[in-house]
Amino acid sequence: MTGRERADEPPPAADALAFLTRPGLTRLWTAARTRLERNGLQPAGTIRLEGLDAQEREALSLLLARPITGRTAAIRLPDLDIRLRASAVGRGLASTLEEMGPSLTDRRAVRDAAAAERARVWVAAQTEVEAASLSAQPWTAQWLEEIRRVGTLARQDPHTATTVVTQAIHTLATLFPGTDPRSTPTTWGRGELATSATGSAHGLDDGTLLSRLVLRGIALARGVELPADAPERRALWRMASVAPDEVSSTVLTLGLRPTGGTWREAALRERADHHMETHVTLRELRTLRLEMPPGTRVHVCENPRVVEAAADASRRAPLICTSGSATTVVLTLLDALAASGCTFAYHGDFDWPGIALANRIVHRYGAEPWRMRAVDYEYIATRTRVRGTPQIALSGTPAEAVWDAELVPTMNALGIALHEEAALDLLLEDLG
Template identity: 80%
Template sequence: MRGPGPADERSLDADTLAFLTRPGLTRLWTAARTRLERNGLQPAGTVRLQRLDAQEHEALSLLLARPVTGSTATISLPDLDARLRTSAVGRGLAATLEELGPPLTDRRAIRDAAAAERARVWSAARAEAESTSLSVHPWATQWLEDLRRGGTLARQDPHTATTVITQAVRTLATLFPGPDPRPTPAAWGRGELAAHATGSAHGLDDGTLLARLVLRGIALAHGAKFPADAPARRALWRMASVTPDEVSSTVLTYGLRPTGGTWQEAALRERADHHMETHLTLRELRTLRPEMPPHTRIHVCENPRVAEAAADTGRTAPLVCTSGSATTVVLTLLDALAEAGCTFAYHGDFDWPGIALANRITQRYEAEPWRMRAPDYEYLATRTQQRGTPQIPLTGPPTEAAWDPELTPTMTAVGISLHEEAALDLLLEDLG
């Protein structure tokens, strides 16, 4: 390395650059860069290099203008900074590392800026709460503190975090407008409340960050647990006089003949007598408590085509269709039927998602497999092959069938998916 010379702030000359980029200095620059970026780009403290090789001994000795021996070297960053300034490099450690690239990142400044942004978010949230009716509710202070400590909003960018927490405060202030710990008796539709607080009717949709924050506040206000599933979330909304959307999702039924005297049960019987399917909403199921003949056997299928074919052919057995997934509205109806003493038989698709759904239904309701055992699969597979039906390969990791240990190995060996329509004629026979 050349001796001291005048500083050249424009760029390093070729000889100096070649020396600084030699392999024997690579670990030093890496360690110094890490330390500076943590130190606010200030050359403070030391770096320790272990297990030095001959190439590093030579390069460090030339750079520091002193012999470097042994397997370990401890290098003072202030001394290194001074040495670089008085050498041919002519600039301090930070400027040298910038020249060698890539640009330095002041991680301390980034952390401080992020902390300042978080502080501004919570300052704005507290100010918003103080300006509303939430300031009179002790649970609101705990709610804000829980959110601050929980880290949910810390993972959002500052603009999103400020927007969401402000909207959450305004939503809760709308629901709890005065010192009474109970919510306002005025009922809100969830979409209406969302539009009022956010400008969008979907702002409080299930699963949104805003909805989770508001539900946490409602739960604290009522001393309730935070809901773990969709039915519990809807119950908590209703506790705050907010009506969730209970009419969009439906469950497809056919042939239900409850024996009770309510108009709903009479309507189901009449539709069953006319071989008409019925779509029931969550709103209807909230008040429908069907009385059923003792030990009524309910067939449960996965695909709507089975219900359609049953109606077309005038079948009489009661049928509930999951439409491909056990959503809340499906489970709500099946729960009501189970409470009424019904038993269940389940059939679905012979593919891995179909087996997973079948496991859920059979285990929750102790449902019998309905033509869903290994011999049923083998028969249908052989029949589709004999008929020249195009074969759909099984894909994805296998799912064990809880009701039949032979089904999954059989499906894996044969290797084809069979949708419920492949067994439609057999299922209709059973529904006769």
């Protein structure tokens, strides 16, 4: 403090802003701003500053017109507001902080406004339920309460939340137009139903918020549990007379010879006899009779190149390709073959995603490893080095191989990723 500055005399008006923005007051304004924004911009309560240094004590003493000598100071915001109004600053605490910037936010008002917006979402939802004549359905009130309690809509902006819940109500009203159990339901395609509700054929695709809300309503209406996976979701859609898309996703096969007597099984047998690969859709799997001779051994691979090479080499052993990941259509086919008594042998890539997929197939179907043990990996890795094949480094998070405790340590030791193509001749030999 200079000889001309005294604790009871704030700086002249021309220097007021420069005085207020000196470094010694930075912590005071930060704490005051936080408290005001929580208090609805009202100067109420006390803030406590600890660990004050000499520069801060001097600045606070000048500002508050009282000596601050310790390392801790308690400042009442009403007193600070009065002091600022009586000084050359000439305005209250809130106006002073606004002048120094940035603008204050009334967080209490923001919270209240957000709560009011959320309330309007549910008022609008209830109004839509009444307008759509869904209020007479015994499950509707529980559906609204559940989606409110889960909080998914609350995390959306109010416009999006209102739009999605309105679309969900209209979709459910379309599926459940009345309470007469004798009424014949209309069958919808999911894309057609989505277009009717949202204008987009993809509006009810898996993973969308709208599809989750509608499926929750269907489950309540039908008195069943929420679906846990894609096959269960498809089954639930069908319970509401909605046909999901079952033709765009396929599973690649070779050599399947089911014993069923319809033209569908005969077509598969004929293609197998001509060593032709076949892409089978979910829709076909619903109608195929996939009985196989008891104990049929089915080989499962990860990469389509294995199927292509097996077809070119006229291999006859049944072969199914996961095409990198076991999707719903792949698992549906494997489930059907397992139910008919087939056994499985699995081969995939020697990398961490490949090991994770192999674990899934081995665990779900009790599949035997097909040239997937540590000795196989070591042999193929050595062969690629001898042949001068460019090496691919292992990357990612290791996954334990449930069928062979030695495989992962061996892979870590050699540090090489091996795709199925590196073992193609060996796989073809087995398929012969």
